Amino acid sequence: MNIGILGTEMVAKTIAGKLSSLGHSVKLGTRDVKATLARSENDKAGGPPVRTWLESHPKVTLGTFAEAAAHGEIVVNALSGQFALAGLSLAGEGALAGKILVDITNPLDFSKGMPPSLTVSNTDSLGEQIQRALPKTKVVKTLNTVNAFLMVDPAQLKGGDHSMFVAGDDAEAKAEVTRILKDWFGWKDVIDLGGIAMSRGTEMWLPLWVRLWGALKTPMFNLKIVR
Amino acid sequence: MNIGILGTEMVAKTIAGKLSSLGHSVKLGTRDVKATLARSENDKAGGPPVRTWLESHPKVTLGTFAEAAAHGEIVVNALSGQFALAGLSLAGEGALAGKILVDITNPLDFSKGMPPSLTVSNTDSLGEQIQRALPKTKVVKTLNTVNAFLMVDPAQLKGGDHSMFVAGDDAEAKAEVTRILKDWFGWKDVIDLGGIAMSRGTEMWLPLWVRLWGALKTPMFNLKIVR
Numbered sequence: 428m429n430i431g432i433l434g435t436e437m438v439a440k441t442i443a444g445k446l447s448s449l450g451h452s453v454k455l456g457t458r459d460v461k462a463t464l465a466r467s468e469n470d471k472a473g474g475p476p477v478r479t480w481l482e483s484h485p486k487v488t489l490g491t492f493a494e495a496a497a498h499g500e501i502v503v504n505a506l507s508g509q510f511a512l513a514g515l516s517l518a519g520e521g522a523l524a525g526k527i528l529v530d531i532t533n534p535l536d537f538s539k540g541m542p543p544s545l546t547v548s549n550t551d552s553l554g555e556q557i558q559r560a561l562p563k564t565k566v567v568k569t570l571n572t573v574n575a576f577l578m579v580d581p582a583q584l585k586g587g588d589h590s591m592f593v594a595g596d597d598a599e600a601k602a603e604v605t606r607i608l609k610d611w612f613g614w615k616d617v618i619d620l621g622g623i624a625m626s627r628g629t630e631m632w633l634p635l636w637v638r639l640w641g642a643l644k645t646p647m648f649n650l651k652i653v654r
Numbered sequence: 655m656n657i658g659i660l661g662t663e664m665v666a667k668t669i670a671g672k673l674s675s676l677g678h679s680v681k682l683g684t685r686d687v688k689a690t691l692a693r694s695e696n697d698k699a700g701g702p703p704v705r706t707w708l709e710s711h712p713k714v715t716l717g718t719f720a721e722a723a724a725h726g727e728i729v730v731n732a733l734s735g736q737f738a739l740a741g742l743s744l745a746g747e748g749a750l751a752g753k754i755l756v757d758i759t760n761p762l763d764f765s766k767g768m769p770p771s772l773t774v775s776n777t778d779s780l781g782e783q784i785q786r787a788l789p790k791t792k793v794v795k796t797l798n799t800v801n802a803f804l805m806v807d808p809a810q811l812k813g814g815d816h817s818m819f820v821a822g823d824d825a826e827a828k829a830e831v832t833r834i835l836k837d838w839f840g841w842k843d844v845i846d847l848g849g850i851a852m853s854r855g856t857e858m859w860l861p862l863w864v865r866l867w868g869a870l871k872t873p874m875f876n877l878k879i880v881r
Contacts, residue, residue: 539777542855549771549861589880620865628769628862634776635855638847639879648881653816654870 431456431499433492433514435463437472438531438575439505440480445579447487449611454488456495456518463489472575496522501529501607508534508546508553512560524563527600529607530554530626531570531578533633542637545630554594554626565600568626569593569608572636574646581649582613589651590616594625618652658683658726660719660741662690664699665758665802666732667707672806674714676838681715683722683745690716699802723749728756728834735761735773735780739787751790754827756834757781757853758797758805760860769864772857781821781853792827795853796820796835799863801873808876809840816876817843821852845879 430446432439433456443453455477457463466476474480481489488498496502496518506514511532515523534546534553547553554568570578572592581587591614595601601619608614620628632650640646657673659666660683667682674680682704684690693703701707708716715725723729723745733741738759742750761773761780774780781795797805799819808814818841822828828846835841847855859877867873 544776548858549775550766585880589878618866618869620869625865628865631775631858631861634858638852638855639845642845642847643879643881645881648879650877651816651880652866652870652875653812653878654872654875 428452429498429500430454431495431497431502432505433495433502433518434505434507435477435489436470436505436507437474438578439503440470440474440477441575442503442505442531442579443487444484445612447484452498453486454490454495454498456490456492456514458492458514458517460489460491492518493522499526501527501603503529504532504557506532508532509536511553512556515557515560520561520563523561525565527565527567527597527603528557528561529570529604530557530566530568533571533630535633542634542641545633548627548631550627552624552626552630554623554630558596558623565595565597566623567593567595567597567600567604568623568629569604572629572632573649577647577649579612581615584647584649587613587615589649590618592618592620592629594620594623594629596622616652655679656725656727657681658722658724658729659732660722660729660745661732661734662704662716663697663732663734664701665805666730667697667701667704668802669730669732669758669806670714671711672839674711679725680713681717681722681725683717683719683741685719685741685744687716687718719745720749726753728754728830730756731759731784733759735759736763738780739783742784742787747788747790750788752792754792754794754830755784755788756797756831757784757793757795760798760857762860769861769868772860775854775858777854779851779853779857781850781857785823785850792822792824793850794820794822794824794827794831795850795856796831799856799859800876804874804876806839808842811874811876814840814842816878817845819845819847819852819856821847821850821856823849843879
């Protein structure tokens with residue numbers, strides 16, 4: 428399948444690497460291709476610069492946000508929360524119309540120090556803001572509740588015995604994303620929370636997630652909904 | 655031990671019944687004892703009126719907020735979020751000074767319909783507000799992440815194989831509450847998140863909790879932190 432991934436940071440590269448290894452045609456999207464390729468410093472998470480990473484993943488291509496969105500039959504929003512709406516706007520409402528947008532971002536605000544707060548929460552969510560900005564796109568919120576390495580390989584933690592959520596207004600899109608989570612990534616327990624407004628629930632899990640990261644001293648954990 | 659419990663709704667009665675069954679001297683606190691005893695309707699969760707409940711729990715006594723606070727060597731705040739600060743003010747800063755206050759409330763706002771939003775979140779929390787209002791009291795936030803029946807008997811769900819959190823500024827008070835959670839109630843996995851500001855994390859879990867309640871159609875679930 429042709430997949431566009433918006434973003435070039437650690438989460439975007441981790442998902443791109445996994446999807447490419449499964450045989451999919453992946454294009455990463457960035458604001459300014461030349462500037463992104465010129466960067467020689469590691470990414471924020473300590474991963475290699477995009478140029479170096481692309482050399483070790485020769486099947487993955489890099490384009491503008493608009494080119495990545497046009498490339499994808501499904502598009503993944505892996506931008507950081509603060510850039511998500513601007514990046515999606517550059518990708519273009521038209522290029523995203525009718526498509527599934529897998530939204531894995533969190534509206535984290537690091538400007539007031541650690542642990543981060545949220546830029547939107549409680550009575551609205553980034554998932555809803557994105558769906559409102561792209562009414563013709565089928566936004567499915569998922570994967571925002573775990574570390575990038577767990578997103579694409581949940582089995583590395585206790586054999587995958589933990590939970591993932593999906594939320595979105597389009598039932599068929601949610602079913603397709605659930606199939607991808609299970610068949611491609613290996614998620615076993617995927618809970619359908621309901622419409623895209625349910626993004627409030629999973630985005631507001633992040634304040635507990637970041638505190639647990641501090642208490643457990645590792646990001647390699649997840650919640651299992653015991654019932 | 656003498657324990658004061660502020661509140662007379664389902665959560666307060668469930669905890670009072672458990673502590674009384676363990677042999678502790680429990681006093682429930684309410685705003686107006688006469689009015690509370692005069693009520694004949696069931697509580698909001700469908701449980702019996704206080705008068706009827708006290709008849710079946712003859713060792714538990716009822717008093718004002720101030721009397722319950724004075725009675726307790728440890729005091730439990732089981733008021734609903736919207737009344738918590740007012741109720742604690744009536745209990746009295748003096749009666750609570752030097753004591754552990756186990757804060758199990760959530761700042762849920764049902765005024766805008768279901769699912770509820772939070773009256774305070776993100777950059778502050780009810781746990782912090784209570785600690786600021788009662789600077790001489792050792793506030794420990796816990797138990798606010800589960801249904802009342804699970805609070806006092808976690809083993810009824812998968813043998814207790816799920817997680818609980820504590821947050822508070824006083825290390826000794828947290829250790830004492832952790833001992834109570836484990837030895838009296840049967841919690842096995844109690845995670846110390848840090849200071850009382852970490853209440854933001856567990857209170858912001860509630861928006862996901864209420865959505866899971868809707869999706870799973872039962873409140874008898876909990877999260878297990880898999881790591």
